[in-house]
Amino acid sequence: MRVRIVYCRRCGYQDRALELARDIITFFDDVAVELVPGDNGVFDVFVNDELVHSRFQTRRFPDSEEILSEVGRRRAPLRGDK
Secondary structure (H helix, E strand, O other): OEEEEEEEOOOOOHHHHHHHHHHHHHHOOOOEEEEEEEOOOOEEEEEOOEEEEEHHHHOOOOOHHHHHHHHHHHOOOOOOOO
């Protein structure tokens, strides 16, 4: 599974992106996180290339819990998981 966080570096969103990435990799050991610098105030989060949060659409930044929930819903169960 892959999460891509596209953030506006010039806007100072890098720390938010790093914090979210840290939360994801701390919670899920089988998820790869990619940080992609963007511009124009972007802060978008994609899970397996599907947009799950857009700052432009929602007019706010995501809570880590929201993104962790989205990742968990899309994550394939591990062997032994029910």
